[in-house]
Amino acid sequence: MSKFAMELTGVKKSYGDKIVVDGLSFTVAPGECFGLLGPNGAGKSTIARMVLGMISPDAGKITVLGEPVPSRARWARMRVGVVPQFDNLDLEFTARENLLVFGRYFGKSARELEAVIPSLLEFARLESKANARVAELSGGMKRRLTLARALINDPQLLVLDEPTTGLDPHARHLIWERLRILLARGKTIILTTHFMEEAERLCDRLCVLEHGRNIAEGSPHALIDKHIGCHVIEIFGGNPRELSSLIRPYVQHIEMSGETLYCYAPDPEQVRVQLRERAGLRLLQRPPNLEDVFLRLTGREMEK
Amino acid sequence: MDEGFAAALPANAWNWLAVWRRNYLAWKKVAFASILGNLADPMIYFFGLGSGLGIMVGRVEGTSYSAFLAAGMIAASAMTASTFETIYAAFARMRDRRIWEAILYTQLTLGDIILGELAWAATRAFLAGTAITIIAAMLGYAAWPSVLYTLPVIALTGLTFASLAMVVTALAPSYDYFVFYQTLVITPMLFLSGAVFPINQLPGAFQQVTRFLPLAHSIDLIRPAMLGRPVVDVGVHIGALCIYAVVAFFLSSALLRRRLLR
Ligand SMILES: Nc1ncnc2c1ncn2[C@@H]1O[C@H](COP(=O)(O)OP(=O)(O)OP(=O)(O)O)[C@@H](O)[C@H]1O
Ligand SMILES: [Mg+2]
Numbered sequence: 001m002s003k004f005a006m007e008l009t010g011v012k013k014s015y016g017d018k019i020v021v022d023g024l025s026f027t028v029a030p031g032e033c034f035g036l037l038g039p040n041g042a043g044k045s046t047i048a049r050m051v052l053g054m055i056s057p058d059a060g061k062i063t064v065l066g067e068p069v070p071s072r073a074r075w076a077r078m079r080v081g082v083v084p085q086f087d088n089l090d091l092e093f094t095a096r097e098n099l100l101v102f103g104r105y106f107g108k109s110a111r112e113l114e115a116v117i118p119s120l121l122e123f124a125r126l127e128s129k130a131n132a133r134v135a136e137l138s139g140g141m142k143r144r145l146t147l148a149r150a151l152i153n154d155p156q157l158l159v160l161d162e163p164t165t166g167l168d169p170h171a172r173h174l175i176w177e178r179l180r181i182l183l184a185r186g187k188t189i190i191l192t193t194h195f196m197e198e199a200e201r202l203c204d205r206l207c208v209l210e211h212g213r214n215i216a217e218g219s220p221h222a223l224i225d226k227h228i229g230c231h232v233i234e235i236f237g238g239n240p241r242e243l244s245s246l247i248r249p250y251v252q253h254i255e256m257s258g259e260t261l262y263c264y265a266p267d268p269e270q271v272r273v274q275l276r277e278r279a280g281l282r283l284l285q286r287p288p289n290l291e292d293v294f295l296r297l298t299g300r301e302m303e304k
Numbered sequence: 305m306d307e308g309f310a311a312a313l314p315a316n317a318w319n320w321l322a323v324w325r326r327n328y329l330a331w332k333k334v335a336f337a338s339i340l341g342n343l344a345d346p347m348i349y350f351f352g353l354g355s356g357l358g359i360m361v362g363r364v365e366g367t368s369y370s371a372f373l374a375a376g377m378i379a380a381s382a383m384t385a386s387t388f389e390t391i392y393a394a395f396a397r398m399r400d401r402r403i404w405e406a407i408l409y410t411q412l413t414l415g416d417i418i419l420g421e422l423a424w425a426a427t428r429a430f431l432a433g434t435a436i437t438i439i440a441a442m443l444g445y446a447a448w449p450s451v452l453y454t455l456p457v458i459a460l461t462g463l464t465f466a467s468l469a470m471v472v473t474a475l476a477p478s479y480d481y482f483v484f485y486q487t488l489v490i491t492p493m494l495f496l497s498g499a500v501f502p503i504n505q506l507p508g509a510f511q512q513v514t515r516f517l518p519l520a521h522s523i524d525l526i527r528p529a530m531l532g533r534p535v536v537d538v539g540v541h542i543g544a545l546c547i548y549a550v551v552a553f554f555l556s557s558a559l560l561r562r563r564l565l566r
Contacts, residue, residue, distance in 0.1 A: 053311070054408055055566055074315055074411050082409035088402035092330045101329060104322040105410035153410070 011060030021212040035206030043212035044192035081150030124148035140171030196290040228288035312561035313415035323420025374440040375527035376499030386429035386462040390469035429462025447532025467552035474559035
């Protein structure tokens with residue numbers, strides 16, 4: 001057994017002329033939550049599908065739970081749970097039937113499944129919806145049912161593709177809490193997301209992707225320290241170009257995104273002094289976060 | 305490349321059963337309407353053609369027209385039941401409803417899914433064909449006990465046409481293309497295979513074509529069994545149906561792999 005739950009080495013994938021994953025390498029340790037961060041089209045879902053052996057890489061090597069993928073993907077998938085980017089629950093069935101039918105795909109008997117389904121529904125906070133048809137469930141409930149479905153084979157590794165996109169904050173926090181419980185139980189998670197907050201809260205380590213390339217990797221704090229490492233002042237309400245030339249000498253770096261200026265300022269007071277005379281400006285001083293790292297690295301704003 | 309094709313083949317001899325059971329569970333919820341729908345169409349043909357044309361036609365191949373038609377309707381109902389299940393219902397499960405996609409997250413392979421869908425379509429065909437057989441028997445158009453030989457033939461007919469339809473499902477970009485398959489392949493097959501009138505009524509060239517049509521092989525097995533006559537060339541007919549089923553299975557597997565696993 002390799003000491004990694006997952007290992008990618010030099011993985012490449014193109015569609016036609018378009019290179020979607022470009023020589024990507026990373027490892028995920030057992031019990032770790034590893035994040036794949038990147039804008040739309042960065043290749044996150046393509047990586048997830050390659051890890052599951054649903055598509056083959058053009059080059060490179062993938063190992064999942066000690067099994068080479070795609071050649072032995074079926075054996076790897078026996079111990080993997082999946083939450084896809086787009087729900088694909090079976091709308092003809094109730095919540096309970098969805099779990100039953102899915103469990104059969106893993107070769108489990110109805111009796112074995114009847115024994116675990118109630119606890120899975122409870123875990124997903126869907127006890128009261130056991131006999132509701134999937135079509136009657138809200139978006140958040142469907143997501144939780146999909147998570148319960150991913151746990152039916154008691155997997156060691158979970159592949160979660162944007163598990164909380166499209167959910168309201170309450171539903172999102174509920175999923176995060178559930179995921180933390182799974183991590184505490186020793187599951188390994190690989191998670192793709194656009195949400196910096198999600199990555200910062202859940203991931204032990206993450207990798208920032210752009211055009212299928214790994215442009216930064218590390219723990220959220222290490223990335224923040226390395227790429228920002230000082231306070232951030234957000235300035236809005238003025239002419240960003242003019243302001244940026246005014247304060248440039250007093251800051252380490254300036255990023256412009258839409259109407260907002262992000263100033264990475266080791267000494268925030270100096271910036272404030274410069275802007276004291278200006279009316280109508282709004283300043284927000286805060287500690288740096290992952291979103292700043294992302295802006296810094298890609299120069300592009302991500303979905304909030 | 306070679307190891308990739310393994311993903312398009314069944315992983316073992318029993319995995320497909322989980323897919324079959326998924327479809328069975330969904331079908332059970334609407335079984336009554338579904339059986340009624342399966343029966344209505346061939347029954348209308350049977351009574352419409354049988355009683356209407358029967359009077360004008362008189363006797364065909366030494367039997368009443370209705371007795372002649374019964375075998376044709378049994379084979380045709382098996383053909384249409386499994387064809388429609390595969391081109392419409394299985395296509396929806398593959399594309400619109402992403403059910404196959406979810407199954408591919410488990411230890412099942414694409415080949416397991418295809419086999420499960422074919423077995424399910426054959427089951428639907430078996431139900432439809434058997435129902436017509438029972439009705440024909442109640443009306444006195446079935447010879448006992450040779451009628452029992454029709455049952456495995458109905459299942460095999462269903463499997464063969466499911467397999468052929470799976471090739472169409474694998475290729476079709478949308479539902480609109482299924483109409484071509486119906487009007488250019490399925491409907492002509494009905495008239496060229498001796499389902500509603502004897503093949504020797506066709507012009508000579510068509511009679512040659514007929515020998516290659518799977519429905520004709522199916523009818524050549526079912527009709528003697530229904531009429532209590534000896535069957536000739538059993539091995540040829542069964543072999544032909546099996547070859548169509550197997551070749552189409554591998555072809556559709558290769559096509560679906562290209563479509564879904566890339
Ligand atoms: N089967 C395919 N055929 C052709 N191009 C594809 C295919 N699958 C993905 N792509 C392309 O690959 C790129 C990456 O897609 P992917 O879905 O992996 O991105 P993503 O990071 O998951 O994006 P999002 O955040 O929008 O989900 C996109 O430009 C997409 O158009
Ligand atoms: Mg995606």
